[in-house]
Amino acid sequence: MTGVAVACGVMLAIAGVLTTAHVLRSRNLADRALGIDMLVAIVLNGLAVAIAVTQDTLVAALVLIIGLLAFLGSVTIARHIEERGP
Amino acid sequence: MSAVVEVIAAVLLLTGSALALVAAIGLFRMPDTYSRIHVATKPATLAVVCTVGGAMLEVPGLSATTKLLLAVALQFWTAPVASHMIGRAAHAAKIRPDEPWVIDELAEVEAAAEATADDT
């Protein structure tokens, strides 16, 4: 299982770096909102891998809460873009 | 913990992480905002479903499993809505791709709506 953990960690780390680079280089707010939604999804993935590998279920509630708050944030940014432009 | 379940969980974790990586690569290879929405949200949702599913198989006990199950259901239910809202906001904010669309049937409807709004 440690091999799986290392592989997943590497993949998620590369994905995180790429997404952060995209957030930094994007020209409008919608692109950035998309990148931030992706970043949160990567964080959720990382948390789930950590739960599976360390068998520590303390953070299971965190997965739920972060997912909920990320959705709320995405919808809020989207409404903001709709009303006030990118 | 039987070996088969461990293998399935490992495969799920690897698949989820690979999908997240593909989504991040896609953010760079797509030319405009709307195609990036396609590429970033759909694999990311499936990735979360896969990895959390793998975690559900791995952890002992019911308490964490039900919470993770709720998280999966939540992600599955809200991700398409979030992607639609970002797409809708981008369109309303007049973000358009550099290469114009092949077919654009929304522009005509919007032009007609604006014409009637200007008349009143």
Add this chain to the structure above:
Amino acid sequence: MRRLVAPVLLLAAWLALWGEISVVNVVTGVAASVIVSFFYLRAPRGGHRIHPIGLVRLLAVFVWRLVTSSANVVRTVLAPTPARLRSGVIAIPLSDPSPLVAAIVADAISLTPGTLTLEVRYPGNDDRSRPPSLYVHVLGLAAVDELRDDVRGLERLVLSAITPDRTEHATTTEEAST
């Protein structure tokens, strides 16, 4: 019976959050779900009849579409060709005026490979008694008519799971007035 759906679902979610079914959890869950349902959730206007078997089939279709859409995205990202990146916005008129059905179809479209709902517009001046049109952004635009047929099939699937009983309302008011 229909008014019990929301409290039961909330109770199930409460028990899942606490993780164990004990007397304390069930009692507090019932109290919490009853308070939330009856004081904070308004009854939606216009009833819909829910068919459980249709609902399960709809859920299976959703999951299958999510999997195929991710496979499609993997292909598009790792081997992008101009044909796969052609995009456009097409209009798809639905056949039922119910906003709940339109919302679920729009959701399913956003999970389907290559399509994303951008807008839902009712015809004329926001005329809610006529069916709306979905404006869908398509990546990898190939056959527009096939897409429209696919969406109509989706709409039939959704209608088989959740049917708005608009016509039944009309008949009952007719019978009451005669």
